Amino acid sequence: MPTTKMKASIYKVYGGPEVISYGEVERPEPKPDELQVKVMAATVNRTDCAMLTAKPHIMRLFCGLTRPKKQILGTDFAGQVVATGSKVKHYKIGDRVMGFHDMGVQSHAQYLTIREKNPMVLIPEGLSYVKATASIEGAHYAFNFINKVKIEPGQEILVNGATGAIGSAVVQLLKIKGATVTAVCDSYNIDTVRSLGADHIIDYLREDFTDQEKTYHFVCDAVGKSSFNQCKRILKDGGIYISSEVGNNGDNIFKTIQTQLFKQNKRVIFPIPSNVQESLNTIKSHLEEGKFTPLIDRTYGLHDVPIAFTYVLKGFKTGNVVIDMSDLQ
Ligand SMILES: NC(=O)c1ccc[n+]([C@@H]2O[C@H](COP(=O)([O-])OP(=O)(O)OC[C@H]3O[C@@H](n4cnc5c(N)ncnc54)[C@H](OP(=O)(O)O)[C@@H]3O)[C@@H](O)[C@H]2O)c1
Secondary structure: OOEEEEEEEOOOOOOHHHEEEEEEEOOOOOOOOOOEEEEEEEEOHHHHHHHHOOOOOHHHHHHHOOOOOOOOOEEEEEEEEEEOOOOOOOOOOOOOOEEEEOOOOOOEEEOEEOOOOOOEEOOOOOOOOOHHHOOOOHHHHHHHOOOOOOOOOOOOEEEEOOHHHHHHHHHHHHHHOOOEEEEEOOOHHHHHHHHOOOEEEEOOOOHHHHOOOOEEEEEOOOOOOHHHHHHHHHEEEEEEEEEEEOHHHHHHHHHHHHHHHHOOOOOOEOOOOOHHHHHHHHHHHHHHHHOOOOEEEEEHHHHHHHHHHHHHHHOOOOEEEEEEEOOOO
C-alpha cells in the first residue's frame, strides 16, 4: 500500500522562522483538473517572507486574517508530474514542470497539487530543477518591472539592488533589450554583477548613486531603498522612476497617480505584477536561448527551511535561495 503521507515545512501561526516546523502531513490528491507534482526544488523568497510574517499587514487580507489559511509556504516550484486528474489535457505523468502563484502553491513540501490552468511551463531540456525554480519569482517581478515601460536599445538605465532576486533578473532582461545598464551593489558583489552583464557598476559602500552627475532614462530600484525625490535629479527629462516597494506611507503609489495625472516631466511607476504565464513563457525562451542564468546564493534541504527564512529575512541574499528536495524519498 503506497504511503499517503509526505514531508513538509509547516506553519500554523504568523511569525518569524521559529513558527515553522518540519513534519508529516497528508499528501494532496489531484482533483479532475489538477496535476500532482513531486516537488524537486522551490525557493524561499521575499514573497514567502511576507506570507510567513503577515507583513505588510495587508497580507492578512489574502492569507488569512488571524492565522494562515494555507499551512505550507512556497510560491514557486520545479518538479515532476506524478499523477493527473481525469480532465487534464496538456500535461502527462513524467513531465518536468515549473510554475508560480504569488498567493502560494504550498511548494515547501514533497508533493503539491495544482490546477492545469495555473501559470506553468515545461522546464527547458537539460535545465536542473534548482536552476528552474531560481528562474521564477524574481524573474517574474523583474519582467513586470520593465514591461510597464518602453525600453529602447542604448537607453541609460540604473538598477539599484542589482544582486537581489529581482535586481539580478532586471539587469539581465535589460541587457537582452539592449539597454546600457548601471548596476548598484556593494563591493563584494562587483564581479557577480559584472557577470550578469552590467556595463557600469556603482559600489554603494563608496558612493551614493543619487549624488552623481550622470542622468538616466529609467531608475529601477529593485530593493526599494531609495525614493523618487532622491532620484529625481538623476532622471533625464521624461525619465521614469520604478520601485519594487510602495515606499514610505505608500509614496510610490501616490506619486504614480500624481505624476501621471499632472503630466509631470519626470514620473513614477509602481509596477503591479500581472500575467504570470507571460513571464514564465518569456523566461523559458530566454533560458532555452542561453540569454538568462538565474543567480543562486545557496541551497538548503527541506528540514532547514527555518534557517533559509532566517537568512532571506535579513534582506541581503545574493539572488535566490533554493530548497533542494530531490533527495527526499
Ligand atoms: N512589488 C512586488 O510585487 C514585490 C514582489 C516581491 C518582492 N518585492 C520586494 O522587492 C524587494 C526585492 O526583492 P528581492 O527578492 O529581489 O530581494 P533580495 O533578493 O532579498 O535583495 C537582496 C539584495 O538587496 C541588496 N541591498 C540590500 N540593501 C541595499 C541597499 N541599501 N542598497 C542597495 N542594495 C541593497 C543586497 O545587495 P548587496 O549584497 O550588494 O548589498 C542584496 O543582494 C524586496 O523589498 C521585496 O519586499 C516586491
